[in-house]
């Protein structure tokens with residue numbers, strides 16, 4: 293067992309159990325303009341806390357190095373995600389009885405992919421996001437935005453919200469306690485918080501090691517989250533499983549009025565699922581690293597057998613962990629394509645694979661397209677077909693398979 297001077301950001305216990313060592317790696321969203329650019333590589337070593345079982349990375353890269361005015365991820369590029377947000381807005385408005393006088397705050401509002409739907413329902417919306425370039429897209433949609441990191445200090449200055457949404461944000465916060473305290477402060481009496489996050493259980497079960505990158509400080513499970521909520525006077529009242537981002541949880545939270553220990557049936561069921569999987573046992577985590585190595589070998593075997601016959605589809609952040617950890621460079625994967633204009637014409641960090649417009653895949657017609665954004669495999673396969681690609685699709689995770 294490795295030793296370290298680290299402490300768990302959830303419970304404060306010593307942090308010394310390594311889940312997987314994937315480094316060194318550049319920042320996953322630091323796409324480069326120049327193929328000869330000098331890059332900084334950071335250790336990419338994930339730990340699991342032996343006391344509260346929070347999977348996490350040490351704060352090696354600062355939030356401002358990660359989230360600034362050249363952030364590469366625009367939620368609206370993935371049409372399925374916009375639709376997911378639209379459905380959520382309608383359902384939440386009904387479930388929480390929100391009307392035109394209701395205030396909706398979204399933390400990590402990105403380009404307005406979600407708040408646009410609440411705005412269309414006539415609600416008063418406010419988005420907070422530290423990345424100025426994506427926040428500007430939301431502002432251009434007419435959404436009121438604050439370009440800032442969210443935490444208790446900012447929360448004090450905001451009007452109380454009837455609904456706070458923080459989707460795919462918990463992972464990005466080094467000071468989890470201050471963030472959750474901020475949620476408790478910004479929430480109106482009787483209001484609700486909706487948190488979505490990729491489920492650590494799915495990451496382990498499906499060997500989704502590529503979702504480990506410096507932007508993701510924490511990999512959340514319910515058993516790690518509930519004590520944090522309780523500490524800040526909040527309680528989970530509902531949990532749903534979602535297919536997004538490889539398998540997520542949506543947790544509905546409110547102020548903990550009775551401070552009791554009773555959980556709703558949905559929360560109890562979700563906890564039981566995590567315990568049955570073994571999320572409260574270190575042995576469950578020990579098995580992960582071996583599966584990661586095997587996934588790498590299988591991907592390299594496939595690419596090695598098909599040199600010159602494979603292109604990539606998608607340049608998601610997670611691909612950069614995958615490509616760098618596996619050592620995949622243009623000799624094995626000469627190009628990838630992505631619908632994000634900001635990424636087109638750039639190179640993947642570290643591996644320096646050129647990123648082209650999505651139409652390029654049909655022009656080149658390789659035998660295989662490796663879908664690097666495997667969480668969108670169906671949408672991407674349909675899109676590639678609609679653009680005229682005739683070959684086969686392959687995903688590398690959790691197993692390297694031709695679809």
Ligand code: JHZ
Nearest residue numbers: 365369370460606607608609610630631665668671675
């Ligand atoms: P996608 C993001 O991770 C970023 P990433 C972030 N760090 C986070 O927390 C997780 O999500 C949860 C492209 N695409 O969603 C768009 C097409 O080109 O897997 C994206 O570049 N055509 C905030 O970056 C990429 O693929 C398409 O038809 O790993 C998908 O990135 C579709 C559907 C997508 O997230």
